[in-house]
Amino acid sequence: MSLLEIAQLTGGYGETDILNGIDLTVEQGEILTVAGTNGAGKSTLAKAVMGLLPRASGRIALDGTDILAEPVERRLALGIAYVPQVGNVFASLSVLENLQVVQGVRDAKARIAELLDAFPALSERRRARAGSLSGGERQQLAFARALMARPRLMILDEPTAALAPARVADSFERIRALPALGVSVLMVEQRARQALSVSDRGCILDGGKVAMLGAAAGLLADERAAALYLGRAGGA
Template identity: 60%
Template sequence: MSLLRIAGLSGGYGDVDIISGIDMVVAEREIVTIAGTNGAGKSTLIKAAMGLLPRLSGEMNFNGIDLMRLAIEDRIRVGISYVPQVRNVFGTLTVLENLQVVEHVTGKPQRIREMFELFPALAGRRGTYAENLSGGERQQLAFARALMSSPRLILLDEPSAALSPALTDQVFAEVRKLPQAGVAVLMVEQRARQALAFSDRGYILDSGRIVLTDTGANLLANEEMGDVYIGRGHGAGSPGTHAQI
């Protein structure tokens, strides 16, 4: 069953479209990765799904609800969460305080206990300021904050950005757990080859348009497309060099 359905989506920040004619589907408890070259519009597409793009046309439907009519806070209420690439936790608050900020909005205090059970490494760091966490711990906290609202879909923008290979493996291990918790994932990831290895499906973007979609395994097996859009080795580009587009 389709959870998120996007049809003919186009938009940008000015008069020129950054994404154009996007058709995309994310099913229940599915991991979907968006890959492509630098500047292809990957992060813009994620922001559009969250309602962060100022100019949009087309259709976005989430669980039978017309997203085009909803503000960001309403998208959260209907079951969508977003983890941006940067500024995804409050560094001057402790781990516990970061979760309590969300709890004050959701009114679900029991979720804090559930997050510490889901991310046991955070439980032992609950009194630590977020700015003193490791990169992997910060991403776990960002995931926990996003999951506090009990979403059905989580949007991830470059979750491995600026992380070492070891920390990237830790973060990806957490991403793989999300469908088990009943959460679908739509993810932009610079280390596309690694991400597609555990993704149900993937979409390849080029100049703001989808040029190919298939299962993660089939995209990895497509050597011609892989060399151009996915890259060799562990990632689609060097960490820290990708465009914020």
């Protein structure tokens, strides 16, 4: 059984459908990258899985249980974490306070200590306001906050979008390490080649539908994928 199963997912905003019948799975311990051109429905898909899309129909199942009608809070409790592209930390709170405000965490103090050990840059700046962090440090804090509740699935929406180019490779290496922490990953990313290089599988959306799906290495080697969606080797 797949950890996450999406079947015939349709939805959008108002009366306009952005997603047009998506079938997709995420397996336990897997990193799946969702790529595609602007407007293909990538971020809309991430929001639908998290329960943030105003209108959705079809099936979204976690461990075989349909969660399509469940509110965001229930999906969080079931083990889904979401790191949006923007607004992913509380800028006016300190690093430590950003972690402390996460609710329902077993042994919260010990968990915070674990995460500060895992993110040394945050440990050094635990008293600093999140708004004063660099883009890379802020992203680390967003990841740490998402990991506080020990999720089984993390949804990352454009995780490298606000990073300086020098920090992008570091970010992908952190994402590559997430399955070792017991976390599967559904990642939406414009830097498709770099994202696929740390992924197990990839999905390319076009017009709100799955245009290509397969092993990440296969998509990277696919001439059609390169020509239409990924750009040539050496590009973003």
